[in-house]
Amino acid sequence: MASKSICRRCLKLAASTPTRSITSRAQHRAFSSTVSKQPSQERRIHHSSRQKAPEVESQRSHVPQDIPPYTTNLGQQPSQKHEDSSERTLLQPNNLFHPFTTSPSPQIRRRAATIRQNAYCPHPDHQATRSPISPHDTENRKTQGISPPAHVRHECPDCGIPVSCSEEHFASDYESHLEICDTLRQINEDDHDLVSGRFFPEFEYPPARFEEAQVNMTNWDTLLFSRGFEAVNAERSMRQVTRLLTYPITVGSVLHELSPYALGKEGRLTPEGLRSLSALRYTLHPPRTGAGVDIKGLRPNPPPVRLFILGARAESSLPREVWVQLSHLFPRVSFHLIFIGPESMANRDDEFPLPERTPSNPFGAIVEDRLGGQMKVSTYVEYFHTLYEAQHFAPFDPYFDAIILFHPGLGHPASSHEWSPTLPQLLATKIPIICTGYTDYDMQRDIAWVKKEAKGEMDVLLEPAENRFRSLRWDLNDLDPGDVSCGNWGVWGFRGKRYETDEYRGRDE
CATH class of the missing domain: 3.40.50 (Rossmann fold)
Structure with missing residues (x-):
């Protein structure tokens, strides 16, 4: 068995266990449905290695006897392949809402860090940080504020976006937040939908149609x-x-x-x-000018x-x-x-x-x-x-x-x-x-x-x-x-x- 193709944990296992027991254990893990459906915590570490090329692995007809246990999971049932393909999708349509700071997407977690680093709490107790640019600007409410400005830290449990500096300010200003809470939750789910990993059939655009087909605007x-x-x-x-x-x-x-x-x-x-x-x-x-592909059909x-x-x-x-x-x-x-x-x-x-x-x-x-x-x-x-x-x-x-x-x-x-x-x-x-x-x-x-x-x-x-x-x-x-x-x-x-x-x-x- 080549040691370069085995991880450190498997090498330790090979040094302390006879070769026959390793082989039998590998065969048992490869074809046991109970183990494949409920993998142990240790096997989940190597679980992603077989997701990189599942189609190539599924074409192999036999399992060699000299490979380590974490690569012998090749004889999968069709239901197991379907489970692997579904796991590639980061989020499912019924599981799109996640708080920004604990999102499964690194991109959205970075965005949450940007918000918490640059956005200020809109509570009227804080002092204004800039001149308001519209009547709907939250800075208009800070004319009587005495507390220094503070960055947002607390996330709303309903929309999952950092909107207040503390839970106390969020609770006292909850009524004004309700005006946009539903819209913020919709934004949250739409952003997670873009990074969910699903296929987007709505982004496939049709080609040109015949001119007689009028558009309705x-x-x-x-x-x-x-x-x-x-x-x-x-x-x-x-x-x-x-x-x-x-x-x-x-x-x-x-x-x-x-x-x-x-x-x-x-x-x-x-x-x-x-x-x-x-x-x-x-x-x-x-x-229409009667243009064509021949000499008579030439038109400027x-x-x-x-x-x-x-x-x-x-x-x-x-x-x-x-x-x-x-x-x-x-x-x-x-x-x-x-x-x-x-x-x-x-x-x-x-x-x-x-x-x-x-x-x-x-x-x-x-x-x-x-x-x-x-x-x-x-x-x-x-x-x-x-x-x-x-x-x-x-x-x-x-x-x-x-x-x-x-x-x-x-x-x-x-x-x-x-x-x-x-x-x-x-x-x-x-x-x-x-x-x-x-x-x-x-x-x-x-x-x-x-x-x-x-x-x-x-x-x-x-x-x-x-x-x-x-x-x-x-x-x-x-x-x-x-x-x-x-x-x-x-x-x-x-x-x-x-x-x-x-x-x-x-x-x-």
Whole structure:
């Protein structure tokens, strides 16, 4: 028996036991159903070694006599194989709730440590740590606080997230915590679902369908059904799939000719918005030209529709299959997605190392051009006003261009100064600008800031309200567990004011 293939405990066992007894014991452990169903505590240490390649081991037809006891568990019954496959799943659907600090997932335990290190207790007895940024900010309640700030340590037993510095403060402020406790528990279960190890059929996206199959953009259910997605019958699965699809579908729902946003109070589209979107829809829905593969079928192709996604963050790192769903809504045109922002390549340095800035690529753009033949993606780790001053994208065409701002924080105190030099340039392009917001207050704050800075040189294209294709999943702010929001909750649009001139025919008599 080779000692290099045996652990220290088994070597000690081999030195003190005759060879025949070891062999008989190995055979007994390999084919005894009682031992396989109820392994001892010692065998559980080696139990994971046979999970790494169960399919290869199950193909062996015999058990050699010179292997140690912990590797002889090869003759498994089919039920035993099924038990092993289920053990690979970290969590089951009926066992998704776990406190963050004692979660079976190391990733969530690290997140709990981040929350406990950075988040402060919201109890009104504490002193404020910063200026409140909204009426719903928990710092508004600390105007009369006398105790020094303290980090959260105590976890709520109902939601499993650290929300208070002590059990006493949690009990005395329990009534205010009840307002978001159910939502926090839902976030807890959704986060554990992502790391559960299960297979996610909701993340398998359908290919392009024939053009005659119209999409129904009334809501998420009708869209997924008309696009041919696999049936999503669970609310949690629906929350997971909409968390990613909300970015391309929000854009498509505004630009599509079957958009749910139309003229009128309920449709929210303004007359100026109809004029701007009609120009884009003329390009996005071209008539059939009789093009073919032979010489007679050659037709000139229009340039791609450019979508400038400014301040890109998480949306730039989405799987490209998600963004390709946008091109499936407009099968006759091609798209060029342009992600712009200093954080557009965050956490992606290993995936796409930043190229050097050369005369042929002065801003170090990263180009992905093999995305289904109808989409091209370019990423610029740069501010838009720098690219605009260099005339890198000029000229802008209202028939082919649009600007998208996902949660830009235009009016946020921490980021409004970064948008100050960019807003006049956005208005000067005269192309539609589609904006989203995390909450109603976040969206209204951006609108107020734009109106103040534009000084009347803007037209509202889409009245602000809740987005029909917002993310159904709620997100938690690790720096403030009381701050709960969802992606693209609201949507609105604006554009630089256009002045129409008429021919002068003389003074009327």
